[in-house]
């Protein structure tokens with residue numbers, strides 16, 4: 001691992017299937033937010049996009065009424081975003097709004113979306129703007145950063161072999177993404193790791209080899225970007241049985 005060796009070792013939690021995984025992660029997230037608020041904090045959560053994230057978000061909405069969370073006192077940020085129209089269904093933020101943020105009435109000023117083409121002229125301008133917003137915010141550290149993982153081992157919009165993996169800014173633009181849409185904005189590995197807990201969320205056997213590579217003794221971040229992030233207090237891999245099948 002690069003720059004992560006001094007941090008706590010990853011912990012692996014395996015659930016029977018994607019539905020059980022989503023319920024477990026949603027419950028844990030609600031507990032963490034409620035505990036942080038009870039301690040007087042306004043926690044910052046870094047969201048991800050993708051299939052399992054959507055299932056988790058819907059479970060958060062379903063379980064929220066029992067949680068005691070004050071939805072006016074938690075900030076949501078995004079680990080990456082697709083540089084497409086603000087209302088495009090391809091946007092991670094649109095998926096999150098539909099699945100739980102709007103359902104729960106999270107105030108718009110608590111949802112920190114990445115810029116779209118209507119508010120930034122390029123992916124680089126969007127990245128600079130989002131980096132400045134995050135730098136200027138009260139979020140010194142995320143409470144939880146959630147990360148989906150692609151079959152190629154990508155996290156956020158940090159893809160194998162791409163130069164963004166070694167960037168030291170907070171956020172960077174991406175063009176030519178191997179997964180559509182091609183234009184994106186992503187937090188860097190350093191910015192994602194500015195988090196007490198980093199949670200990898202993975203379901204399905206198509207991702208089993210990426211999970212194996214990410215947790216193997218040997219390997220590089222350039223080949224498997226998911227190797228490049230750990231939380232300062234905790235790193236947990238939430239897997240379903242199929243995603244864990246090669247461990």
Ligand SMILES: O=C1O[C@H](COP(=O)(O)O)[C@@H](O)[C@H](O)[C@H]1O
Pocket residue numbers: 048049050051052053080081082092147148149150151155156157179
């Ligand atoms: O493109 C992306 O892919 C990953 C994983 O998505 P999935 O559909 O394979 O679960 C996601 O975590 C990332 O935020 C997203 O932009």
